[in-house]
Amino acid sequence: MKYSLIDSSLFINNRKKFTTKMKPSSLAVFNSNDIYPISADSTIPFQQHRDIFYLSGVDQEESILVLFPDCPKEKHREILFLKETNAHIAVWEGEKLTKEKAFETSGIKTVYWLQDMEKIMFELMTQCDTVYINTNEHYRANVETETREDRYTKWLLAKYPAHNVAKSAPILQRLRSVKNPIEIDLIQQACNITEKGFRRVLNFVKPGVWEYEIEAELMHEFLRNRSKGFAYTPIIASGNNANVLHYIENNKQCKAGDLILFDTAAEYANYASDLSRTIPVSGTYSDRQKAVYNAVLRVKNEATKLLTPGTLWADYHVEVGKIMTSELLGLGLLDKADVQKEDPDWPAYKKYFMHGTSHHMGLDTHDYGILTEPMQANMVFTVEPGIYIPDEGFGIRIEDDVVIQKTGEPFNLMKNIPIEVEEIEELMNS
Structure with a gap:
């Protein structure tokens, strides 16, 4: 091993x-x-x-x-x-x-x-x-x-x-579903390796690079840090590819002005990490891209606060839906009429955010856990909201891995991985 x-x-x-x-x-x-x-x-x-x-x-x-x-x-x-x-x-x-x-x-x-x-x-x-x-x-x-x-x-x-x-x-x-401290440390090591890979590609990405070349850079960094490689099949989706949720071909050239959605992370000792970030091919977000990115980031930050002991997974997603609906209204993607006439079984926000926000993570990327039972301290969850806009040619997903605490907000295992617009732009242009 x-x-x-x-x-x-x-x-x-x-x-x-x-x-x-x-x-x-x-x-x-x-x-x-x-x-x-x-x-x-x-x-x-x-x-x-x-x-x-x-x-x-x-x-x-x-x-x-x-x-x-x-x-x-x-x-x-x-x-x-x-x-x-x-x-x-x-x-x-x-x-x-x-x-x-x-x-x-x-x-x-x-x-x-x-x-x-x-x-x-x-x-x-x-x-x-x-x-x-x-x-x-x-x-x-x-x-x-x-x-x-x-x-x-x-x-x-x-x-x-x-x-x-x-x-x-x-x-x-x-x-x-409830992790031992040794397990949390192993997941943290997987997250740390993921961080090294992500920082590497921030310095590598530029117009004209191919998605599979980015995949190769990540694999290089993962292997050299004692990982077997990707915890799951990597998604490196530039431009409109990001609007295919499980795009895994990674065979397109990245064009100036486009965004690249990464859903790529390392394993370590069979324990997974799970990261999503969305970065600009040219090193700078447009005003519209930045507005959508920051909306997704706000949803992620607010959703994270809801992950506390006693929370039910289904109730959590209802609350996240309300937060997302507010952001989509602010972006002009929904209007009040869309919300008023929405189908309760498929709310209006699902047009732009159609997947779940969080899942258990550990030895499996989608790890064991009974979703009908309350959350407990030391469970590890992803937090991964996204907004997907095919008509505008891009999709944005942001994802971190967090450990539920007995009291207070969850501990973010990916807190050192660049996430703010300004930090990502600075690192890509340094």
């Missing part, structure tokens, strides 16, 4: 929090992701399943975590099954986790090779009544590919059909 070793106390604590939520005489199983094929012998670079990483810190393929807090054998209350390494694998693929290294990473003392899994699982399953399976229940999930977790679940339930079945997802949704 490129990142520095994470303190195993994070994963030890995460497992304790999970197991206290389990039913008596129950066992939970978590699998790593597959290495997915492209064709021939080509594969997609490995990305670890975030749940097994959250609970163990193990960041390699063909790994299984078993948690059985009531197991009669104390040594079987936490088990890792790993792919056995050997000299051949070391030569062709590089170092894999040894049992000693797995303990250092995870704090789990009992480590078996994967070849022993079925024999040991038979013993464990005779000693438990309920098995927790791990299904993807994220509100944005749309998965067509059968995962390694899916295959394992099929095998387990077919072999042991008499067991009660419970779900890990509701427990993890709640646990993962």
Whole structure:
């Protein structure tokens, strides 16, 4: 891994929090992701399943975590099954986790090779009544590919059909949404790397540059700071491309007078950051661009203040809609008649601001969190309002990542990343 070793106390604590939520005489199983094929012998670079990483810190393929807090054998209350390494694998693929290294990473003392899994699982399953399976229940999930977790679940339930079945997802949704201080520090590191990339491109952008060249500059800066790269597919959208919310082609030339909307951020140690900024290709905003930019910035600043413990996500977005409506009236994009006759299910402001303002962030860019439950301290949210005006040839989005505090305003993890018009212009023209 490129990142520095994470303190195993994070994963030890995460497992304790999970197991206290389990039913008596129950066992939970978590699998790593597959290495997915492209064709021939080509594969997609490995990305670890975030749940097994959250609970163990193990960041390699063909790994299984078993948690059985009531197991009669104390040594079987936490088990890792790993792919056995050997000299051949070391030569062709590089170092894999040894049992000693797995303990250092995870704090789990009992480590078996994967070849022993079925024999040991038979013993464990005779000693438990309920098995927790791990299904993807994220509100944005749309998965067509059968995962390694899916295959394992099929095998387990077919072999042991008499067991009660419970779900890990509701427990993890709640646990993962509230961040440990170590996690917040890792997200901060991702944000700091993102800042370095953004400052780099402020000095690079000029009329005639191509969007993909900007992408390359960001990737260079991310990699040289121990990131694997982008936390999500980067959006570098100049001119009217910004009005396509998930524009990812990044293949247009940036023209003088246009704006570039960036939605680009680094990961670090599998933790995401999520940044949006909109800058002028020529280094200076027009009066109209500046007016719209500052309107979006005011919405962001006011929306941030609303992220406090006890707030409901749906209510929050209603309030942000009111703030945005006021700004759109000020810009002349809406008039009072538009607001008076608006459809409550699709308010007038949605013509120019059609996406949500905030989402949970952490190990996933759109992280776990139950949106119908009140916000809590140490949840990390994005704040990302935007105004999109195809008729004027530009769109503006501004986004920071913040940590909800017990009292007062959220802490902005991106407070050092340039955001004010004057600072951006100064840096681009220095």
